[in-house]
Amino acid sequence: MGLLDRLSARRDTDAPVAPVVLDTGVPQFPTKALRKLLSSLTSREAPVLLDLGPVIGSNLSFFGEQLGCKIFYEDIYAELDRYVKAGTLDELPGYLGRRFTQADASVDGILCWDLLEYLDKASAQVLADQLTRILRPEGSLLAFFSTIQPRDLTYTKFIIADESNLKYRTYPAARGRQAVLANRDIIRLFAGLRVSDSFLMKNNVREILFRKPSYEVR
Amino acid sequence: MWKRDEAVRPASGPPAAPQPTTQTAASPAPRQDAGQAKPMEHTVNIGKSVVIKGELNGSEDLTIEGQVEGTIQLRDHVLTIGANGKIKAQVFAKAVIIQGEVVGNVTASERVEIKDNGSVDGDIVSPRVAIAEGAHFRGSVDMQRKGAPGAQKPAAASAPAVAAPAVQKVGA
Numbered sequence: 001m002g003l004l005d006r007l008s009a010r011r012d013t014d015a016p017v018a019p020v021v022l023d024t025g026v027p028q029f030p031t032k033a034l035r036k037l038l039s040s041l042t043s044r045e046a047p048v049l050l051d052l053g054p055v056i057g058s059n060l061s062f063f064g065e066q067l068g069c070k071i072f073y074e075d076i077y078a079e080l081d082r083y084v085k086a087g088t089l090d091e092l093p094g095y096l097g098r099r100f101t102q103a104d105a106s107v108d109g110i111l112c113w114d115l116l117e118y119l120d121k122a123s124a125q126v127l128a129d130q131l132t133r134i135l136r137p138e139g140s141l142l143a144f145f146s147t148i149q150p151r152d153l154t155y156t157k158f159i160i161a162d163e164s165n166l167k168y169r170t171y172p173a174a175r176g177r178q179a180v181l182a183n184r185d186i187i188r189l190f191a192g193l194r195v196s197d198s199f200l201m202k203n204n205v206r207e208i209l210f211r212k213p214s215y216e217v218r
Numbered sequence: 219m220w221k222r223d224e225a226v227r228p229a230s231g232p233p234a235a236p237q238p239t240t241q242t243a244a245s246p247a248p249r250q251d252a253g254q255a256k257p258m259e260h261t262v263n264i265g266k267s268v269v270i271k272g273e274l275n276g277s278e279d280l281t282i283e284g285q286v287e288g289t290i291q292l293r294d295h296v297l298t299i300g301a302n303g304k305i306k307a308q309v310f311a312k313a314v315i316i317q318g319e320v321v322g323n324v325t326a327s328e329r330v331e332i333k334d335n336g337s338v339d340g341d342i343v344s345p346r347v348a349i350a351e352g353a354h355f356r357g358s359v360d361m362q363r364k365g366a367p368g369a370q371k372p373a374a375a376s377a378p379a380v381a382a383p384a385v386q387k388v389g390a
Contacts, residue, residue, distance in 0.1 A: 046362040057349040064347065064361040072358040 026159070026167045032199040033142055033207035035163045037109060040140045040196075040211070041067055047108035050134070052076045052115050054157060062160045072107070074099065076115055076127070077155050077173070084174035092119075093126040102134040110135060112143040113158050114205075116189065117177040124189060132192040137214040141193060145206045149180050266302050274307075282318075293327075301335060314344075316353075323357075 041047045049063060049071045063069055079099070083092045110131050116124045131141060144158075154170040161167050186208065187195065196211035261279040264270070268284035275291045282290075283300040290297060290309045297311040303318030313328045316336035324330055324338065329346035332338055337354040347359050 055349050055353070055355045057351065057353075060347060060349060060359060064345075064359075068362055070358060070360040070362055073355060075356070 026169050028161055028165050028167045029201065029203045029205070030164055031166045031207060032164075032201070033197060033209045034160065034166065036197050036209050037111075037140050037142045038066055038163055040138075040209075041069070041109050044108050046070065048072070048106060049109045049111065050074065050102070050107045050131075051111045053111065053113045054078065056157060056159055059158075059160050066163075069108075072102065077118070080115075080118055081174040089120065089123075093122045096123055096126045096130060100130045100134055104133055105136045105139075107134045108136055108139045110139070110141040112141055114144040114146065114156060114177075116143060116186075117145060117179070117181065118155070118173070118175060120178055128189040129192075132190060132212065135193070135212045137212050139212050140196065141190070141210040141212075143186075143208050143210070145181050145186060145208065146177065147180060147200070147204045147206060149177050151176060299336070 041049075047067055047069045049067075049069050051059070051071055051073050052075070054075045054077060055073050060071060063071060076096070076099075079095070080092070083089050083095070112131065116127065119127060135141060152170075153173045153176050155173040157169040157171060159167040159169055181189075190210050193210035193212050195208060197207075197209040199207045201207060261281060262276065264280065264282045264284045264286070266283045270284070270286045270288070272288045273291070274280075274286060274288065277292075277295065279296040279298075280290075280292055281298040281300055282303040282305065284302070285304045285306075287306045288308075290305070290307050290311070292311040294312050296313045296315065297309060298315045299305055299318040299320060301317045305318070305320045305322065307320075307322045309320065309322060309324045309326075311326050314324050314326045314330045315333070316324075316331065316338060317333045318335075319337045321339045323340045324342045324344070326342075326344040328344070329348070330342050330344040331348045332350060332353040332355060334350040334352040336350070339354075339356045341357045341360065342355075343360040345361055347361060349355055
């Protein structure tokens with residue numbers, strides 16, 4: 001099975017079309033990749049995670065309970081906002097190249113969320129290269145990609161309700177999503193990783209779990 | 219098994235509330251009548267105008283509303299950084315409750331709580347960490363379980379060189 005086949009092989013048939021809207025007004029959607037990520041990490045003792053989104057206390061508690069892990073927080077959404085507001089987006093790739101101080105192959109799991117959709121091509125490639133560098137062999141990276149391009153200027157906080165459900169809470173962003181990435185573009189971005197699982201959810205989100213092979217991908 | 223509510227509840231009240239305490243000269247907190255039925259709780263306050271540079275050790279609970287630079291060690295006690303507190307230090311305590319600003323690594327054998335206006339730039343090591351909505355945090359959180367092979371060694375270049383804590387579960 002080729003990489004493109006893996007990306008399009010599974011369709012989320014169980015998910016409802018409309019989100020479950022909770023009493024708090026926060027929509028909740030099913031997730032399938034999160035459970036896969038967790039199962040890939042539970043076999044590791046004292047795993048190290050990297051979260052590229054804002055700090056969410058309940059997510060921290062969830063991962064602490066499930067994995068007893070160490071989590072690095074690098075809120076790249078906030079950094080992106082900073083560069084957009086300063087009008088210095090052309091400097092963002094250089095910054096992302098220096099930002100991650102973690103050693104090579106030192107992180108077991110990366111929560112990339114939907115960050116890559118907000119970056120321009122050069123920044124996305126630098127980020128993907130850095131994440132590939134710090135991911136351990138057999139480590140996993142979770143990323144979300146939309147199949148449509150919403151025009152609103154919002155980011156989303158992905159709040160873990162349980163291992164099968166995520167609450168999507170939006171908050172203001174300085175820029176919107178830049179483009180809908182095709183499967184081949186996603187694979188090219190993470191040339192050093194292979195697609196382990198891919199789920200096309202009915203809320204138009206592709207959940208992709210990458211795995212770093214123990215051998216080098218060429 | 220942890221009982222979350224019980225563990226978190228003590229921090230929700232005003233941490234610098236005047237108790238029958240040992241007070242520093244800098245603390246303006248009023249004393250209560252000695253005849254009250256409440257048991258004595260030893261909490262020391264460091265007031266807003268106090269600036270400490272160096273090593274701060276203690277064997278009592280401590281609330282800091284002033285500024286501290288250096289190291290704070292309250293190994294078996296609770297450290298509360300009040301809303302006015304500004305800490306630039308390595309912190310070691312049983313529990314740390316943060317409502318002000320901390321720049322430096324925080325290690326707690328029991329729990330760390332960052333309240334909604336609290337701010338931490340540094341790495342946290344504790345078995346239980348609670349970060350409120352609206353709190354600022356930049357760094358890493360190490361909740362590794364005791365006995366885990368990787369618990370005693372830094373997993374990445376920027377990891378703090380501190381011992382892993384003792385308890386397994388993490389509350390909200």
